Amino acid sequence: MLEHKSYVISWNLTRRCNLACEHCYIDAYQGKDDPGQIARVGEKVAATFSGELSTQECFTVIDQLAEASPQALLILTGGEPLLRRDVFDIAGYASQKGLWVVVGTNGVLITETLARKLKEVGVKGMSLSLDSTQPEKHDRFRGVQGAFRNTMEGTRILTREGLPFIIQTTLHPNNLQEIESIANLAHTLGAKVFNLYFLVSTGRGAYTTTLTPTQYESAMHQLLPLQKAFAGKMLVNAKCAPHYQRILYETEPTSPFLRTFNLGAGGCPAGTHYLGITPNGDMTPCPYLPVYGGNLREKSFKDIWENSEVFINIRQRKNPVPPTLSSTPVFSPSPLVGEGRVRGKEDGNDRKEWGEGGIGLGGRCGACEFNSACGGCRARAYGETGNYMAEDALCSYEPGKYDFKEISFPGAATYGLEEKMDLVWTQEAQEAISRVPSFVRGMVTRSVEKMAREKGISTIDTELLQEIRNRLPAHKLFARPA
Ligand code: SF4
Ligand code: SF4
Numbered sequence: 001m002l003e004h005k006s007y008v009i010s011w012n013l014t015r016r017c018n019l020a021c022e023h024c025y026i027d028a029y030q031g032k033d034d035p036g037q038i039a040r041v042g043e044k045v046a047a048t049f050s051g052e053l054s055t056q057e058c059f060t061v062i063d064q065l066a067e068a069s070p071q072a073l074l075i076l077t078g079g080e081p082l083l084r085r086d087v088f089d090i091a092g093y094a095s096q097k098g099l100w101v102v103v104g105t106n107g108v109l110i111t112e113t114l115a116r117k118l119k120e121v122g123v124k125g126m127s128l129s130l131d132s133t134q135p136e137k138h139d140r141f142r143g144v145q146g147a148f149r150n151t152m153e154g155t156r157i158l159t160r161e162g163l164p165f166i167i168q169t170t171l172h173p174n175n176l177q178e179i180e181s182i183a184n185l186a187h188t189l190g191a192k193v194f195n196l197y198f199l200v201s202t203g204r205g206a207y208t209t210t211l212t213p214t215q216y217e218s219a220m221h222q223l224l225p226l227q228k229a230f231a232g233k234m235l236v237n238a239k240c241a242p243h244y245q246r247i248l249y250e251t252e253p254t255s256p257f258l259r260t261f262n263l264g265a266g267g268c269p270a271g272t273h274y275l276g277i278t279p280n281g282d283m284t285p286c287p288y289l290p291v292y293g294g295n296l297r298e299k300s301f302k303d304i305w306e307n308s309e310v311f312i313n314i315r316q317r318k319n320p321v322p323p324t325l326s327s328t329p330v331f332s333p334s335p336l337v338g339e340g341r342v343r344g345k346e347d348g349n350d351r352k353e354w355g356e357g358g359i360g361l362g363g364r365c366g367a368c369e370f371n372s373a374c375g376g377c378r379a380r381a382y383g384e385t386g387n388y389m390a391e392d393a394l395c396s397y398e399p400g401k402y403d404f405k406e407i408s409f410p411g412a413a414t415y416g417l418e419e420k421m422d423l424v425w426t427q428e429a430q431e432a433i434s435r436v437p438s439f440v441r442g443m444v445t446r447s448v449e450k451m452a453r454e455k456g457i458s459t460i461d462t463e464l465l466q467e468i469r470n471r472l473p474a475h476k477l478f479a480r481p482a
Helices: 055-068 087-096 112-120 135-142 147-161 173-189 203-207 213-229 244-251 301-307 309-314 363-367 378-385 427-434 438-454 462-471
Strands: 008-012 073-077 100-105 125-129 165-170 193-197 235-239 274-277 282-284
Touching (some): 055 301, 073 087, 135 147, 135 173, 147 165, 147 173, 165 173, 282 301, 427 462, 438 462
Parallel strands (some): 008 274, 073 100, 165 193
16 A cells, blocks of 8 residues: 555646636746746746646546545546536546545636536635735736625625535735735625735746745744634634644644644645646646646556656655754755755855755754654745755745754644444434545544543534534645645
8 A cells, every 4th residue: 555645636637717816836828828938947948738638638647646546535626617618527527536536727608507517527715816905906917807896706606506615825925914804704795714824935936936944934923813713613724834733732732733744744735635726737835836746648546656756856855964063055956856955155145054965954954853744845845946855945944943853742643544333323414524625534533433422422413423523623724826
């Protein structure tokens, strides 16, 4: 059996888009077809394989995904995935194969007919992007007038049609002061989850990442009270901010939100239980990380997941020889992706320098006590240095505060557990648990039964589920903003 399984797959079906967001990481464009001009690491020219995968090719990929990880959560996104005429066929085929399918959209194109049809083919939910509570600001950010109004209408339609949705916000200097008000709006609109994305500096976002580490940290601190305020009502997550684990640990060491993945890969899930697929079939550890392991037109999913250098490397967080403090700035050619360097004094940053590790994470991330619980954002490391194993420059932590001893949290998350019900579950409770994505359902079922036993309860009903939900955060849904 594979040690690492692909539980969450983010698939950019197209680069075509009806909006022109400043922060777009895939550099989406408005046009009729997709030439697939996605530059690959190590190649000066565009990808060898051009063009979107055809419907039939998508079906073949889905067959492989379902075989490798039948409980996976599949996020169909873009560009704008709703611009693909075969989106219903692809979503329907994946649902039939047992995958848990959600659609990530900018929300502008949602109509009653579309929502109904998506539901009919088995789509379990939608994620919508919202970057401000002020229409003109959101429109400016998204590059199209009227985007806000259409997204608001989209949420109303989804509510009427009974298709659950989550709201995703991309953090930006212009909405830094709006986190709470966007969360309030998301809740009022009926979102199940509010995800705050910490912008990763790839794609067009490379030109808009102007937040400092201090601003990042302050945004994460703003999330703590929001998570508490919305407990049991709406799940509030920091996304692509793996060091939120460290902040939580230092602020509230008993927080139920502190949880690592069982294979020592908490924080950033890239390549350990998460991956991205580009429109032309390149497979990457994360959609924000333009480093590919292989192309699905050329190799099988299993082959790339198990054997590609990128996927193997990115899982090596720990360095057998821990990086040491170096008195001079380190400029090391990356063994992995061409020239890379660690930001240093020459950048006006007089932080201590940590040497590159060789195998495993480099810089501060390699030396850090939170390495297995956090790992730093690999896409950000790549964006900053050209080396996806370098440190995450937007974390302000200096390792050593806890004597370099690994910090781990109790209750590691184990995905893909067999769903087993030993206690009696009412019909309604069974229906409620069936709405939990399959890759976490086994784990949730076991946690619920454990808590029921502790309370001396032998029948699980919706009242008990709600009580548990109020006390514990729901398990995170991985998704990303469109
Ligand atoms: S590499 Fe960064 S953007 Fe990708 S999953 Fe990890 S934290 Fe998120
Ligand atoms: S130094 Fe790296 S591993 Fe440590 S908390 Fe910061 S981002 Fe995470």
